[in-house]
Amino acid sequence: MRILHTADWHFGRQLEGRDRRAEQAAFVDELCRIADERSVDLVLIAGDVYDSVNPPAWAEELFYDALERLSREGTRGVVVIAGNHDQPERVRAAAPLATKHGIVLLGLPKEAPLIMEEAPSDRVRIVAGGPSWLELAVPGCEHHAVVLALPYPSESRLKELLSESFTQEQMQLAFSGRIAELLADLARHFRDDTVNLVTSHLFVMGGLETDSERPIQIGGAMTVSPLAFPEKADYVALGHLHRLQKLRDKPIVRYSGSPLSYSFSEAGQSKAVVLVDVVPGTEVREEIVYLTSGRPLARWKATEGIEQVERWLAEGRDAGAWIDLELHVSDVIDPAEFQRLRKLSDDFIKIQRVVVRDDRDEDGGEERVELAELTPEQLFRRFYERKRGVQPDDRLVAMFERLLAETGGEEEAE
Template sequence: MRILHTADWHFGRLLEGRDRRVEQEAFIDELCEIVEEQRVELVVVAGDVYDSVNPPAWAEELFYWAIERLSDEGRRGVVVIAGNHDQPERVRAAAPLAHKHGIVLLGLPKEVPFVSRADAPVDKVRIVDAGSSWFEIAVPGVEHHAVVLALPYPSEARLKELLSETFDEEEMQQAYHERIAKLFADQADKFRDDTVNLVTSHLFVMGGEETESERPIQIGGAHTVYPSAFPKNAHYVALGHLHRLQKLSDAPLVRYSGSPLAYSFSEAGQSKAVVLVDIVPGEEVKEEIVYLRSGRPLVRWKATEGIAQVEQWLAEERDRGSWIDLELHVSDVIDPAEFQRLRKMSEDFVKIQRVLVEKETDEAAEEDGMKRDQMSPEQLFRRFYERKRGMEPDPKVLELFSRLMVGAGNIGGKEGDA
């Protein structure tokens, strides 16, 4: 069976006020192309479909449009679980309709998926058996069934359990790990030697590398588990929550697919991807990383030479098509009008941070040691220009200034003679 693992779509999320809808729609187009070209037979979405419990209507429409396309009218299996950002009932609301098309939508831990009718057509995806937090799925044209242990985001509230009566963080974390491990262990006997054995959940697993775009899933480290929580007889563990593509274990193979788009500048330079996994019972699991091209890259610019350097980079079309976090080094406060001009230079600027630095040149040190009334008009102009624009005036600007000074002197002379 060929499986595609993705997670953390976060439909409806903004980037410092910038709408990502176009990029999210492009990702779904690319995802559908991948599943067709790669002949994927089962798609697993490991939580955080939406960015909030009350997403905009267009985000819900995009989600339903996506899973309908992915299912290929019931010929391809699709499994979606709720993450910590999702409202569980919202994710599973369409389950009565979705299961007829081979789509499994699960919102809460310990939920029991719908089972297909006995007379369901064999040329469509069927759920042949199910129980609390697990189901067995048959995909047309695939010799082996898949048994999936599916655990949507298991907070204490969603589990409806008090996992620890202590406030000691270490004891809370251990109690949480043991409870999650038991949930999986209780269902691991559903795995068989002749089935493709999968686990999917939305968790923070110890050893995973975070980015700034994941809002906390736990207080301290209380809601974390160790990789040992997952059944040893699982072929693959498809996780959601961490936005960086990463593998945590080989036996079983435990992996985060990461988010399809970069959602904070802490992810600048990261390549986004989905994971393809080929599983045949009794054989070694094969995986392939398919990198995505649909999202706009996030880049950081550090302009240590002032606005002129930024203008040069824009003229060179550096990082064209990227969202830009600009760090601008200046030697004094920038005039508000000049700062507005800078913002209007490119719609790709998401953040502009000004960093005030002291000039360390001999010339600056000499000027700083002079009193204002000891400076020539040109020295005063240089200092003013450098402080306002964060760069030295070029020779043409100085020449123009000199002409204006001469003209002002001549005008003054005439007025004095009068």
């Protein structure tokens, strides 16, 4: 059986106010193409299909379009679990209809899939199941898949109170132990003649984070040991962390990562899905398939001013990428010049100006003076001198300070 593992789609998410809808739709096209070209039998989507509990209508439409195309008219299995961003009831709302197409939608831990009483042999069949597990028959596959499916297991969603008096360390051990206990109990459904899989949405100790994940634990209290997953599992498909990474070899415990980069902390990362080939009793084979549909993110640090930025653009540096620009200048930028810079490219997501004055200190070294280190009065004096060629007199500075006080805040001088 060939399994495709993906997670953390975050449909509806933006990047500093920029719409990612076109990129997310392109990802769906690429994902469906990979599934068809690589003859995938089962798709595991490990949570956070949406970016919020109340996603825009187009995000829901895109999700359902993806499910319909992936299921291939009920001949390919699809299992979806809710993540910490998802509203569980929203994820599973279409389960009665989805089940008829071999699609399993689970919103809460301990939730049971709908069993298909009758289904033709040339369609995916859910032949057995219970709270947090199911057995799936896929056309053309000799072996059934047993999937332990555990949507985001917070205390509230588990409907369990682990402790009111534990320290943070005790809470972490209790939570990890509870997940291990729950999975060990579910693992009794694994058999030697089945493809044995686990999918969940949680934080595993040792995983590398990025800035684009919103924490699901406080100080590590809701983290799980890599050893919590049952030995009899062939593959553990995780969601939550946006970086592609493996945390254990036997069984394979892996995050597929997000299909798009959702913060500049992910600049330079390659995005992927994971293909896994499992035959009971043989060694599991996995393959990383890198994605090309999302725009990359790049960080530019222009220490030579606007001219350097113009040169990079002319050279086609990081063509097609969203850009976070840090611009070093020797003085405050004229507003018109700053607007001209913004118009040089639509790819600039953020432009951070760093004012640096290269002076010599007593030892002959360079002194860096950044914008944040200057008072409003100093900024005003530097700007006035740059525009007029002379220092403002004390009366003009006093008028500036009075005007500043009347506005009730210290606004950024451009």
